[in-house]
Amino acid sequence: MQGVADTLREFWAHRPVRPRAGRKLGGVATGIALRYQIDPVIVRIAFVALALSGGVGLPMYLAGWLLLPEEGDEVSPLEALVNKGRSSMSQAQTVGLGILMFPALAFTFGSGGFQVFMTLAASVACIYLLQKNRGHLAPATLAEPPPVPPVPGAPAWDPLGAAPFAWDLPEPAPKPQPPAPRPRRPRVAAATLGVATMVLAGSAIAGIWAPWFTAPHVIGLLIAVLAAGLVIGSFVDAGRGLIWLLIPLSVVGFGMTTISFDGPDDFGDVRDTPKTVAEVKDKYEISVGSVNLDLRELPDSGSVKTAVEANLGELVVHVPKNADVTFKCEASSIGELNCLGKRADGGTVEVSGTDLGENGEGGLKIDLDVLTNVGEVKVLRD
Known part of the structure; x- marks a missing residue:
């Protein structure tokens, strides 16, 4: 537990910075992606999945907006509100975001129960894993600077050292290099789909004896497997195709947990x-x-x-x-x-x-x- 606490303190000390460019809303997802050098799309999908999973993603995103500093600011908006430094967000905007936290938390814990606490625990575990495994990485940039063009007329090779009369000799042809082998990406998507298939088959068999394995619960298990595959894939740059399965399953799961179908089938x-x-x-x-x-x-x-x-x-x-x-x-x-x-x-x-x-x-x-x-x-x- 001491190691976990140290890692979370390190996360806070070197927390992500919300960029001004490339963001869709408050820059929370983009800032996390740049800090840990993962695809911003995966982080955005994670927030959407958390929002559909009992509404947890809504207060988490607002908390990131309030607690993560914006690019060029000294402190986060919430810290600036208590005079700990300068933030580009006005105090009125900060208070407005804070007010929005109340209905977001009420909706999340109002629908709550065991699912909400498990989702929060899983989110903290993901933050811990990100900081533990990728906290040493320097934040990536949204765009690499263009290469500096060579100065016209200046040869890159001088065969005779300082002999001025030889400066107009042609450049030697570069030695052809064999093409580098393409690195093999880990088959995260295939492995995740295999685990999901086993979960589905196991749930169908277990459902004969255990009434817990209803359709909403099985969909929740599948969402958890796909989300775990996306998290693992974010570390090795693989598994993005799982997003197109996670989105519809999350929507269906949200609908089935919001609407109770315990009555008639009419x-x-x-x-x-x-x-x-x-x-x-x-x-x-x-x-x-x-x-x-x-x-x-x-x-x-x-x-x-x-x-x-x-x-x-x-x-x-x-x-x-x-x-x-x-x-x-x-x-x-x-x-x-x-x-x-x-x-x-x-x-x-x-x-x-x-x-x-x-x-x-x-x-x-x-x-x-x-x-x-x-x-x-x-x-x-x-």
Whole structure:
């Protein structure tokens, strides 16, 4: 652990510098790539993959923006904010980035759990490995200076030393050299795909006995294998083709972990207009699609309790004008709610209450529980 701490302290002492040229946003990925002489594309893809893996990449990038100095500055923007030196970023911009950290951290740890902490641990381990194995390298430059052209008329070879009369002799022809053998690149991509295939096959077999090996978990294992292959390939300049597998898998994995598909496998639209209390079902549910439940033709007396649920879609419930409605509307991942005048939108939102209608208390009583993982919820009187 002492060696790990020393390596991380060395990383901080010789941390990357964000360049002014060649960057896409704040220069964090480009600065890391130049510091450790790896491909900037790989670093950018790593941040995207971390952003899709529970949102960890968002606060990590903002932290790099705040803690890494810009080219030509004395200190980082955060250090300049506490008067430790000069930074080209204004204090207002630094405060703005700091404010953005709060929603980024809330989103990351709100979706959090074990996955977030494992991803953070893996990120720290990658920083440690970079500093341990490539910390001795001098930062690369974005472009090499052009070679100095030779001075016209000045021979590079003087066969007779200082004899002026021989300066106009032709240059000797260079001795032909055999072509240098092309270095063989390590087959990182092939090895990584082989490991990924074994993981996929092993997960399929293990899934017979272990319920943990669901589709989202298996995709997460494959993403981890491909990401490890990219990290290893960055040290030996190989494996860039893995990016084109990692991106779609990360998008699919993000969607499957954001949207819970534990409910039914139904897709489409559900519509119902019950005319008696007995016709109202205990639950209306669908996986992906829409539900439109119209309760306006129910009688003016009695009581009804029902739930409307979807993993992804639009849920609309119409209630009579004079009914006493107790409701709870929720979007567990992200959505927009409009329930009898109460509105909310964003991630993990909920509204609830009781609305007695136009005539006050009395008449038909309705108890509603409307839930979607991702989508729109409406409870309307019309």
